[in-house]
Amino acid sequence: MDPSRRSVLGVALFSVALTVPDPPDAVGRMEAAQRGARTRIGWSDVHTVAAMTEQLSVTDDRFGGRTARPLAAAFLVNTVVPFLRTGGPENVRKAMMSAASDLCYLTGYMAVDEGLHGLARRYYLQALELAGASEDHLTFCTTLRGMSVQAVDLRQGPVAMRFADAAAAASPQAGPRMRAFLAGQQAHAAAQTGDRRSALMYLQEAEFAMDKAEARGKAFGSYDPASLSYHTSQVRFEMGDVHGAVAAMQESDRLRYSVYRRTRVKERAILAERQLAAGYLEAACTTWGLALDDYPLVNSGRIDKRMKDMFILIRPHVRNHDAQALYERARETVRPELIPV
Incomplete structure (x- = not known):
């Protein structure tokens, strides 16, 4: 990497670090990790990785993968990998692997947004390895679902279906919101393969699960009615119902929280394409x-x-x-x- 580019990334990454809780502590831990000055990791290091991952996700939502992914990759290489190589209590090291798996998943998702699909797959595979080693079932099935999303976007319906089914199988005790999250993707993948019956079955399952989840309370930052309406639109479009797809995507746009700027731009562009197709x-x-x-x-x-x-x-x-x-x-x-x- 060009030294000037590395310097710019360093400044940007530490700017992100200043937005996490207790920023001086987070910055200090990052600097110590980069110098190789740490001999043991503790819970505060795990919390730093989790907080930074959350802030990087916010950056991705607002500014896109090309902006956020280099920052996430720099944090992963310069801070998280040294943490993973540092000793500590077994439960802390396991939690660090779990936090690292979540960051790898997020970085893979950012790479998909960039259009770097081979790189995204490598991050996803690393996320699966770390999630498996730390017994992090949530990140494991979320990553499999992410691989399904990547495949369906590439029009690889059968591959998307296999990953979506694997994600659901990896989370048999999922709560209603998680079940909606998984079933919505199964519905989209099934529709793309031409399996109308399964697509409608999974979509109905996602709608039922979402109703149960919403009855328990709203959950900002999780799979929500806007996301479900997006999947409804995709299923309808794959089955040839262009007008129904337009209506569902309009509902998704209406329900979406304003902080999800990248998603808003992308899905408004999709909506416009569907509106044109409908005349x-x-x-x-x-x-x-x-x-x-x-x-x-x-x-x-x-x-x-x-x-x-x-x-x-x-x-x-x-x-x-x-x-x-x-x-x-x-x-x-x-x-x-x-x-x-």
């Missing part, structure tokens, strides 16, 4: 315009691909006033390399 050209232009509002703040390979697709999809309609205005605005807003020649 709603002006509505699609409006929705793409909303996606462009937040686009400059997010650095995401998945979103950039959606923007490239937007140019292709809208070009045949540029004689329409709304489409032409969108096309010109997009040329001024998106990254230059995405603009068709």
